Amino acid sequence: MQEQYRTVARAGVHETEINRSRFICALAPVATEEEAQEFVAGVRKDHPTATHNCFAYVIGADASVQKASDDGEPGGTAGAPMLQMLMRREVRYTAAVVTRYYGGVKLGAGGLIRAYGGVVGEALDAVGTLTRQRFRLATVTVDHQRAGRLENDLRATGRVVRDVRYAEAVTIEIGLPDSEVPAFRAWLADTTAGTAELELGGEAFA
Numbered sequence: 001m002q003e004q005y006r007t008v009a010r011a012g013v014h015e016t017e018i019n020r021s022r023f024i025c026a027l028a029p030v031a032t033e034e035e036a037q038e039f040v041a042g043v044r045k046d047h048p049t050a051t052h053n054c055f056a057y058v059i060g061a062d063a064s065v066q067k068a069s070d071d072g073e074p075g076g077t078a079g080a081p082m083l084q085m086l087m088r089r090e091v092r093y094t095a096a097v098v099t100r101y102y103g104g105v106k107l108g109a110g111g112l113i114r115a116y117g118g119v120v121g122e123a124l125d126a127v128g129t130l131t132r133q134r135f136r137l138a139t140v141t142v143d144h145q146r147a148g149r150l151e152n153d154l155r156a157t158g159r160v161v162r163d164v165r166y167a168e169a170v171t172i173e174i175g176l177p178d179s180e181v182p183a184f185r186a187w188l189a190d191t192t193a194g195t196a197e198l199e200l201g202g203e204a205f206a
Helices: 033-046 079-088 108-127 144-156 178-191
Strands: 004-008 012-018 021-029 052-059 065-069 094-101 129-142 160-166 170-176 197-205
Touching (some): 033 052, 052 079, 065 079, 129 144
Antiparallel strands (some): 021 094
């Protein structure tokens, strides 16, 4: 299972001109294939007079979903090189749409492949990427007397504190790499004199 994955830091647009054709690459982080398709549809709506709106997207930390479309360009000259660039840069949960406004000069198959792949690479450089780490969700339950100090200690040691809820007891939801669970359990028992409970939950990326 993937311990981490890279994705785009934010949505963004990058434009370049090649032989009088405008190539506009829109990138966005997407959580699901449905989100990716909505993003593609939104870009097409923004550029209804464009010659082509080609797309590629990769969903899943393990890149389990990969889709691409040439949108009328010669087969394999647009969507495929866009997808290859996303895969080569190892970005996941990312959708790319390249809008082309034809400028009157034919680029040929090789020129198109370089143009579509290249503008995605340039857009990734412009927008930037970030790495998300896989965590085990865990809930710590502790009494009110110790909760404030424990929360401070958790943050001071670099733990990902996701939520804090106050009721009869205080529950603190955190994220832990799987490999650190045994050491954290021991640290928690030592820090709270054995009064805190640790319950492990599912997994998430953060």
